Amino acid sequence: MNKLQEQELFELETQQQEERKVFVITDLNGLNWAFRKMSAIQAKLNEVKQLADAERERIAEWEKKESASYQDDLAYFSHKISEYHASVLANDPKAKSIKTPYGVAKSTTSKSQPEKADEQALIEYSKTNELDFVEVETKEKLKWAELKKTLSVVESDGELVVVDADGQVVPGVAVKPETVSFKVEVSD
Template sequence: MMENMAEERKERFEVVDASSAEWCVEKIAGLEARKAEIDAQYKKMIERYDKWRDDELKNIDDSVSFFHSLLRPWVFEELKTSKNKSITLPSGRVGTRKGKETWTLAGKEFDRNDPALLVIAKSIDKKYVEIKESVKWADLKKNLQVTESGSVVSEDGEIIDAFHVEQGEPKFYVEVK
């Protein structure tokens, strides 16, 4: 038993030249192609199940909409003279809720990032305006120098003690054509 394991270790394939390296890359390319086939088959299966699910859910949603259309006029009529906003039934509750407010600015809808809203908020009171600071990291990093020891030096030659840089290990990769 131990002899067999020792022989297996001796007979293990090793990359010793460009030809044996090429053989490894060809094997990787074949495995990557197989992965692509499996992914393609998986996507087809998922598409089929998604279509089935979408069709079934649409049928259910259509039925729910039908029952909503039956309930809606009755609920509005029942609540017209009531102080209540809902009716409790044995299987659930039906009712109305306050509708969503639609704000307009200069005659059209807007969102919170609208520049015109910013102008109005500033004119009311600056406390309604938020100023956010952020670092332009790419620009800052371009103007810093890293020494061999990992120290960081500013444009004007000052060492910035708060920074230290360590170069990571090289990353191995294989690109298959």
């Protein structure tokens, strides 16, 4: 903000509210006067915003620095709780959650499921078996979501494989293994 803009703001601040209510622009000089005031106000707003942005940045850096070790501590304890819960779950598969007055450790298990490994092999499989899981726009594209609904994961010779409704092994599909994930919720 320059000195002229500071003077414009000073004049504006000293102007009485009553004068402001009756102010009317009647000519080019009045219009110019209003634009000078607006220019000064805009310059002041820009200064305020710059200062606020600088302070927000400084506060964000402070918050990041202050929080870092606490975030590490939370991750450490979450890991330890998950390890403990995994050991309890290994001994008691029904222990899906463990509650204390200060929080809950939860686990979720996702079943083994088909996972697309080779789209071209799946397209060939669909064509060979006359299945309607291939769409042709500019090039052939597999309707994976629809095909996946018809597949199952079964154990064959001690190994998990993906089969279709007829029990035929489907090429180009891998088995995404069962996973267990843990979640820690701390009470407020």
